[in-house]
Amino acid sequence: MALGKDYATQECSIARALEIVGERWTLLVVRDALYGVRRYNDFLVHLGIPRAVLAARLHTLTEEGILEKRRYQESPPRDEYVITDRGIGLWPTLRSLGRWGREHHGDVQLRWFRHVDCGTELGPYGECAACGTVVPVEDVLMEPGPGLDRDPADPVSRALLKPKRLLQPLETGQV
Numbered sequence: 362m363a364l365g366k367d368y369a370t371q372e373c374s375i376a377r378a379l380e381i382v383g384e385r386w387t388l389l390v391v392r393d394a395l396y397g398v399r400r401y402n403d404f405l406v407h408l409g410i411p412r413a414v415l416a417a418r419l420h421t422l423t424e425e426g427i428l429e430k431r432r433y434q435e436s437p438p439r440d441e442y443v444i445t446d447r448g449i450g451l452w453p454t455l456r457s458l459g460r461w462g463r464e465h466h467g468d469v470q471l472r473w474f475r476h477v478d479c480g481t482e483l484g485p486y487g488e489c490a491a492c493g494t495v496v497p498v499e500d501v502l503m504e505p506g507p508g509l510d511r512d513p514a515d516p517v518s519r520a521l522l523k524p525k526r527l528l529q530p531l532e533t534g535q536v
Contacts, residue, residue, distance in 0.1 A: 381425050382451065386410050388458070390418050391444070391451050394428060396503065397531035398517060399441035407517035422448070444528065452498045452527075453487055460485055469508030477502045477526060501527045 368376035382388055389408055398404055405415055419442055422428040427448035433441050462468060475482050476489040477500045488495050504524040513519055516533040525531070 381421070381427070384418065384421075386414055387418050387422070388451075388455060390415070390422060391427065391448055392455050393517075394442060394444040394448060395452060395455065395498065395527050396521060397525065397527070397529050399443055399530055401440075401442070403517050403531065403533055404442075406515045427451070449498050449528070456483075456487055457485070470506035471508045472506050473504040474527075475502045475504065476500060498527050503527055 367380060371377075382391065386408065389410075390404060393404055393407060398407060401415070401419070404410070404419070405412065408415070410418075419428065419430075423430050423442070425447075426445055428442040429445050430440050431443055433439055456474070463470065473482055474487075476492060476496045479489065479491045480502075481489045481491040483496060483501065484490055486495065487501075502524055503521075503526070505522050509522065510518070511522065513522070517531065520531050520533045
C-alpha cells in the first residue's frame, strides 16, 4: 500500500500543521528565516537544499502566509522572503525541537539565545529568568556556541558567527 501524501483522515491540529510544515526542509527554511535569512541564494547555500525543493518550500510557505515575498530590486527583478507573524509563531516549536535534539542526541551547544535587555540565557520556553517574562522573538539575541564550525565555507554560516538579533536581516556581503 502506498504511503499517503496528507493526513486527511486525521482529526488533529498537529496533523493539520504537518500538512504545511511537515515536509523535509520546511522547518529549516523557517529557522533560517527567523535567523534573518531572506534571499533565495542564501537559503540555497546555507541549507544545501536542491533548487527545485527550495522553490517548492518557499512557494508553500508564501501561500500559507508564513513568509511574505517582497521585491528588493527591479532590474533584474529580485525578491526576498520575509517571515510573517504567522511564521514567527513557529519560534517556540523550533526552539523546543532544537532543545529536544540537543538533549536526546548529545549535541554540543551550537547557539545561545539570550534576552537582549539583560543578557540572560532563555529558558526552555523562551522565558527570561532574570526578568520573569517570555521574551518576544525580536528581543532574542543569538550568539554562536562552542559547537559551531568557526571556519564555515558558506557566507551565511560565516555571517551567523556574529551575535545578532533574531528577525534582523542577515548581511552576508553577497549581492
